[in-house]
Amino acid sequence: MRNVIAVTTLAIGLTLALLTCPAGPGWAQTTGKDVGQKAAETGEAIRDYSVEKKDEAVAHAKRLAADLDARIKELEAQTSKQTGEAKAKAQAQLKDLRAKRAEASRKLADLSRASKASWDRAKEGFANAYRDLATAYDQAAAEFKK
Numbered sequence: 145m146r147n148v149i150a151v152t153t154l155a156i157g158l159t160l161a162l163l164t165c166p167a168g169p170g171w172a173q174t175t176g177k178d179v180g181q182k183a184a185e186t187g188e189a190i191r192d193y194s195v196e197k198k199d200e201a202v203a204h205a206k207r208l209a210a211d212l213d214a215r216i217k218e219l220e221a222q223t224s225k226q227t228g229e230a231k232a233k234a235q236a237q238l239k240d241l242r243a244k245r246a247e248a249s250r251k252l253a254d255l256s257r258a259s260k261a262s263w264d265r266a267k268e269g270f271a272n273a274y275r276d277l278a279t280a281y282d283q284a285a286a287e288f289k290k
Contacts (some may be wrong), residue, residue, distance in 0.1 A: 177222065188271055190271050191271050195258075195260050198263070201267070202255055203253070208274060209245075209248060219238060219288060222288050223235060223238055240280055240284075244277040244278045248273040248276075251270040254269055
């Protein structure tokens, strides 16, 4: 279990390092799709937590959600700079992204309230909602790159 946490923390750290470093020799350019894929992969790690590690799982899920929230705010800032049809399309994508984020929040709340009997269902629900959110982020970020 500690290995899962360590690997997840490393994946998030590497993703943040790649996003904040300038692209140069030896550094791969990170795309929105890369960020979303890493987010989805780390979200899948929630499925590995046992009910005995519920507090750790909830804390991990909160960190994942907060990280993606920051990335969504970046997209919102980019949208405010757009005009015309591009802005309208970006706003529609952000609306979808916010809806998926709200669903992930509901599933996170379910995860935090889950009993031993409902734990597996709650983990699966959060992992699926978070994967959908990461996919929507990928799509929105790709559109902003065009």
